[in-house]
Amino acid sequence: MKALILVGGFGTRLRPLTLSFPKPLVDFANKPMILHQIEALKAIGVDEVILAINYEPEQLLVMTNLGIKITCSQETEPLGTAGPLALARDKLVDGSGQPFFVLNSDVISEYPLEEFIAFHNAHGGEASIMVTKVDEPSKYGVLVMEEATGKVERFVEKPKLYVGNKINAGIYLLNPSVLDQIELRPTSIEKEIFPQIAEAEKLYAMVLPGFWMDIGQPRDYIIGLRLYLDSLRKKTPSKLANGPHIVGNVLVDETAEIGDGCLIGPDVAIGRDCVIESGVRLSRCTVMRGAHVKRYSCVSSSIIGWHSTVGQWARVENMSILGKNVNLYDEIYCNGGVVLHNKEIKSDIMKPDIVM
């Protein structure tokens, strides 16, 4: 089976992290974002994943040795959310008649893909889409569907009045015949293709069990980590750290070092080769590969980028993001500071600010 991941563009909402790496390679829960999806696809027998991108593929092609074929489909002009499927047509259609997956790269969830395949085969329609329940549906595209069968009646984009609370979760399973309906031009899958298929009564929606999050921006990335670690607690709690210095759900890479007298958690991910010195307090934060958090400091609700340093007694909080290789000096207070790569911070950031 094949899968296409819509990687899209420059990931500007995740800057400054995406100024150093393309978005698919930005780490989430200690592995590149896109690896979560690729592993889920590989687990159910997908043999080729096509990455639909609109920039140079070199940085992504470092992902070899995953036991699954990765190819890139590069658009030279913006093709929207459906056009890239037409562009990758030759790679997606292998003559076997099997449906193919389409995933949005910013999404994390439990990826119950086997159930999804069973659902698709059972209804016999042309396309299946996963939906998720949200509290504020009017921010998204809402699907109105038949409760019993999941048959989609219509799409309503950002509805002003309540029509339902199920939104597009960005995970699709499509028959090759869908490709016949997509022209190679800027096309929206939500606005043009799916409504057509829904009218023909061939589009079905399955409610995604478990968590769902669009982690394309920092606030949602941090919430997403909490949801992901919650799910890990239920499924494979052995992967989470434990000990007197751990509170709640914490993921620590086996190569990371943690000093004495720390208090770590809840909802923390500490990446490869990180050094957390003694007396450090970490909560609701991500510490990326190679970062160094010096003693007695305190980090909460923030993201510490690759190879950055947090100085002794420093306090980093309130959605601060340190890009790659940022050096935050001792005793500094960083309140919502968004700091670009390779910067040195020698004075306090008293209120949310961007430091270039």
Place this chain on the structure above:
Amino acid sequence: MGSSMEEKVVAVIMVGGPTKGTRFRPLSLNIPKPLFPIAGQPMVHHPISACKRIPNLAQIYLVGFYEEREFALYVSAISNELKVPVRYLREDKPHGSAGGLYHFRNLIMEDSPSHIFLLNCDVCCSFPLPEMLEAHRGYGGIGTLLVIKGSPESASQFGELVADPVTNELLHYTEKPETFVSDRINCGVYVFTPEIFNAIGDVSTQRKDRATLKRVSSFEALQPATRIPTDFVRLDQDILSPLAGKKQLYTYETMDFWEQIKSPGMSLRCSGLYLSQFRLTSPQLLASGDGTSIAIVIGDVYIHPSAKVHPTAKIGPNVSISANARVGPGVRLMSCIILDDVEIMENAVVTNAIVGWKSSIGRWSRVQAEGVYNTKLGVTILGDSVSVEDEVVVTSSIVLPNKTLNVSVQDEIIL
């Protein structure tokens, strides 16, 4: 042998590197700062073409930390264009402003030059290099600094110095003093005789000796080691300050303009300074037009020959338009830099801004700022491929590459 007609001169231009000078972001995120266009030419082009006026110039070296490939294309193009050998030398580690010169001394001395110019790439001035050389020969010292009279406020940001009003000897030098010393400041342009290498070498040796001593004395061993590597030699603290007052260093004062291009806003100011200099030295480079078949041009404006500007547009003062840019009907541009492949649509207004490569500015939109050159948001900066939609107003903001603005913004940094 040794007549001034045969004496060769080598020029060294320090260009810095990518991790230093984050002050020039976001313009330096996608291009090395020395290659950023000022008045239609890469920043480093201005000191390079000034060097061309030096009699018997044998070679120009650019010294910095950027990868060689970032300068390869530029260096071969400029060597061809100006018919003078220009070479980029990469420092493997920081040696300090004088240490870098010393590190490459063998290469520099290959042509047996009688004099060596040292310039900083981000200095914006009239570069009176032949006049400086002449004066230096007269003084007979080992080095001459270009100096300018600065305002008391600005003076403290640079090296302040005191010069003898009669002999022009450098009597006293301090780097970034806290109290007022003098209103004469160091411009960052120097000419030296090869003896300068001995002076730098001596500093290295002294440091090595002191380091050895440190190892021996047990008291010293208890001191925190703020050790500077022995081959790290700073021009200001290690050479200029100690040698001042010893009849070795002299000054040459320029009465023209002088600025340092540290921030993006300053690149707009300096672009204007160079454009007004073109008015005097090479007026053929500037654009002119009266609105009949060519757009109305006010003041000093540079328009690349491949750019297309509609006759109903009004351009200037202080505007620089780069290659393949397209300026539509009814557009008003004032005090701005428009980079390659930008498209500006009908009736838009751009003032006090820098518009990055391939960006597009929509109809009736307005991109503006107050035009205060040394504050963070004093000049609006749009990165590469930014799209400002129709009728949107962008005020005093910085927008990073690849963003689309479909609502107006003010006083914001958009990542």
